[in-house]
Amino acid sequence: MRASPWLMSLAIATGLGACQPAQPDATVAAPAAQQTPPAPVAADADERRYHFQCGDLAVQATYHGQDAATVVVGERTLAMVPAEAASGAKYADAQGNTFWTKGTTDGTLALKGEPERRCTGTGEAGPTPMPAADAAVTDVGFRATGNEPGWLAEVAAGATPQLRVETDYGQRTFAIDNPTQGKDGWSGKAADGTEVKLSFQRTVCQDDMSGKAFGTTAMLTVGARQYHGCGDFAGAPALAARP
Incomplete structure (x- = not known):
């Protein structure tokens, strides 16, 4: 029985198709682009530290933005928060201590149970806190x-x-x-x-x-x-x- 020329052509075409290299699946996603790592968080640039001489006491005041202040008086470290004042920047703690400055050159230190001390700014401090021994x-x-x-x-x-x-x-x-x-x-x-x-x-x-x-x-x-x-x-x- 002779094979139909049409069937033979179909068989050849099918065989050639099977020998072709596989085409990539268009549905496969390309590799994601490499992401840039996040930049490191910058240090608090709004922290400022100043030295004052308040009567017989050397004082260091560190202002944390406008939300808080750390006041070092000799061996004591006082954590303070803003207090109401007619002018300048006033900070106080729960024990009744207050530190009130006008700019960086003039201020008042009031420690509970002690007379108020007039403060004079002696300059901006560097990044390293003043050792307690320096205030003695x-x-x-x-x-x-x-x-x-x-x-x-x-x-x-x-x-x-x-x-x-x-x-x-x-x-x-x-x-x-x-x-x-x-x-x-x-x-x-x-x-x-x-x-x-x-x-x-x-x-x-x-x-x-x-x-x-x-x-x-x-x-x-x-x-x-x-x-x-x-x-x-x-x-x-x-x-x-x-x-």
Whole structure:
């Protein structure tokens, strides 16, 4: 039986079609273009830091935009929020402390229980916060601090020695002129009659918060209450922090 020429042509066409290379599926999506990684978030450019001299106190104020301010007064760090003021920028905290400035050259510091101090701006600070030691009184012969609650005691060296004390995070302050000096410390009576004594032992002491090591162990007695901490004499070599 002879094959139909039409059938033979169809068979050849079919075979040739089967030998053609496969065409890409038009429905397959092309590879996605490489995405550019997001730019890093910039640091807060609206944070400004200034130094002030408020009476006998060196103060550093860091303004976080217009929403908050951190005011460092000696060993105290006060977190403040904006307060109503007729002019200038005024900040306050829940303890009743306020810091009010007009520009960067003039201001007022009011610490609870203390007279207001007039402030003079001494310049814009750099990016690194001012160490607390830089804010301390420079004529200190001995200095001791402690935590929970925070306290500070300084013995001023000079023609008229003075024992200065702050307790309970600065809520109470005492000043004793010409304190009695013994072999292990100083003692005296504050203006309100409170007995105050600062004593020390020459043993290495480690601050329980910062880990910093000091050359003496200190104890402060105010009335019937005792506070424990660490201290050093002015000019004493720094000790390495212990793990």
